[in-house]
Amino acid sequence: MIWLTGSQGMLGRLVAAELTAAGLPLHATDREVDLTDHRALAAGAPPEAPAWVINCAAYTAVDRAESEREAAWALNCDAVAHLARYCSTVGARMVHISTDYVFDGQRPHGEGYHEAAPVNPQSVYGRSKAAGEGALREELAAHLIIRTAWLYAEHGHNFLLTMLRLLAQRQELTVVNDQHGCPTYARDLAGAIVQLISCLEPPTGTVHFTNAGVTTWYDYACRIQRSALELGLLPAARTIAPVSSDQYPTAAQRPACSVLECRRIREQYAITPRAWQQALDDCLARLAAASNISPGR
Numbered sequence: 001m002i003w004l005t006g007s008q009g010m011l012g013r014l015v016a017a018e019l020t021a022a023g024l025p026l027h028a029t030d031r032e033v034d035l036t037d038h039r040a041l042a043a044g045a046p047p048e049a050p051a052w053v054i055n056c057a058a059y060t061a062v063d064r065a066e067s068e069r070e071a072a073w074a075l076n077c078d079a080v081a082h083l084a085r086y087c088s089t090v091g092a093r094m095v096h097i098s099t100d101y102v103f104d105g106q107r108p109h110g111e112g113y114h115e116a117a118p119v120n121p122q123s124v125y126g127r128s129k130a131a132g133e134g135a136l137r138e139e140l141a142a143h144l145i146i147r148t149a150w151l152y153a154e155h156g157h158n159f160l161l162t163m164l165r166l167l168a169q170r171q172e173l174t175v176v177n178d179q180h181g182c183p184t185y186a187r188d189l190a191g192a193i194v195q196l197i198s199c200l201e202p203p204t205g206t207v208h209f210t211n212a213g214v215t216t217w218y219d220y221a222c223r224i225q226r227s228a229l230e231l232g233l234l235p236a237a238r239t240i241a242p243v244s245s246d247q248y249p250t251a252a253q254r255p256a257c258s259v260l261e262c263r264r265i266r267e268q269y270a271i272t273p274r275a276w277q278q279a280l281d282d283c284l285a286r287l288a289a290a291s292n293i294s295p296g297r
Contacts, residue, residue, distance in 0.1 A: 002197070003027045003050040003092075005035060005083070006057030010156030011097065014190035015056055022194050030057075035079035041086060049090040052197050055083055056097055058129075060157075063251040065125040076128035077135055084139035093142040093202055095193060098133050100149035100181060100210075101126035105255020112261035115147075115206040123252035133206075144196065145206040146189070149260055150220075153186040154287045159217070160280070163224045164287075167238050177218035177242035180257040182210040185279035192271050203269060208260040211276035218242040227281050231288040 002019060006012040007028035019026045033044030035057055058076055059065060065072040080096060087094045103113050104120040121127045136143050152158035160183075166173055189209055196203050215223070221240050228234045245254065265271045 001025045001027060001046055001048045001050040003029070003046050003053045005029055005033070005053065005055050009056055009058075010153050010158060011151065011186045011190060012056035013155065014153060014187050015054060015193055018190045018194045022198070024194070035082060036074040038082045038085070041079075041082050045086065045090075050092050052093050052095060053083055053087055054095045054193060054197070055080065058097065059125070062101070062123060062125045062254075065123065065128065066251040069124050069128075072124055072128040073131065076125070077131040080132040081135035081139055084136045084143065087142070088140050093144070093197075094136065094140055095144045095146065095197065096132065096136050097189075098145050098147045098206075099126070099129050100147060100255060100258035100260055102130040102133065102147070103255055103258055105179075105258045107257050107259075111257075112259040113208075114261040115208060115264055122255065125252060142202070142204060144203050146193065146196075147206065147208045147260055148184050148189055149210050149258055150181050150183045151186050151189065152183060152283065154283055154290070156186075159183070159220070160224060160283065163221050164228060164233060167225055167228070167234050167240075170238060172239040172241060173221070174241045174243045174248065175218040175221045176245050176248050177216045178244050178256065179254055180214055180216055181255070181259055182213055182215065183220055183276045183280060184210040184273075185276075185283050187283070188273060188279055192265070192273075195271055196265075196269060199269060207265045207269070208262045209265055209271070209273060210260050210262060211279045212262075212273045213276045214259050215276065223277060223280060224284070227284050231284055233284060233288055233291070 007016050008030040016028050027046035034040040059072040102119040102121050119130045121130045152160040192209050
């Protein structure tokens with residue numbers, strides 16, 4: 001039995017689909033179980049003790065977290081600690097999803113963060129996620145933390161869908177071009193999670209998973225438009241203008257370069273992430289198919 005929390009979120013929906021496709025028994029919960037309350041958490045747990053808990057529940061509103069610190073901390077730290085204690089009690093292992101925002105982003109362009117690099121979050125969101133990692137390590141030895149970055153899918157709230165919407169509505173957009181990272185298709189991450197928990201030797205510690213390559217938000221947006229036009233998802237090309245982060249201020253400070261080194265997951269678990277461009281094109285093709293759009297239309 002696997003208990004999946006956050007099952008209706010962007011990543012959780014895809015993890016649920018991957019688990020079901022793999023024939024793994026699943027107990028899926030979402031907001032109906034308040035993970036920030038240990039009594040409610042226990043009441044919402046599966047009747048049969050799970051072998052794994054996969055925690056996809058998170059507070060991910062990065063800018064809003066600056067003014068909603070308690071809410072971010074409750075879900076990204078306190079809930080993680082409650083889940084870890086539950087796992088310790090019933091003998092379950094736990095997978096927890098974390099983020100590149102635990103790093104300060106000050107590494108030179110092209111140098112990725114490895115799993116043991118010191119964390120130094122610069123936002124409330126990042127600090128709450130780093131605190132959640134720490135709580136899990138303290139409460140449960142049988143854990144796996146998976147850090148990822150720039151997550152998107154064909155559903156939910158994410159940069160890809162925001163760009164498609166704005167490109168359909170506006171004549172011109174501005175997108176920052178001095179923040180470097182790697183877009184990650186949540187479907188690929190979901191597949192990696194199921195591969196990891198299916199290993200003969202259960203993985204522990206921390207691993208990084210993103211799609212392969214490095215880009216900026218601006219170049220990512222340009223690639224979205226180019227591929228979406230080819231698939232008929234957009235009516236016409238729009239102007240996308242690059243701007244610096246100083247020209248596009250946000251409530252939360254973003255890492256300037258948050259590239260994650262994914263060597264451990266490749267070398268120890270034989271999981272090789274595909275290029276971010278290939279993954280993006282796959283996601284857009286799925287969107288076009290769902291919209292009954294023929295390529296090139």
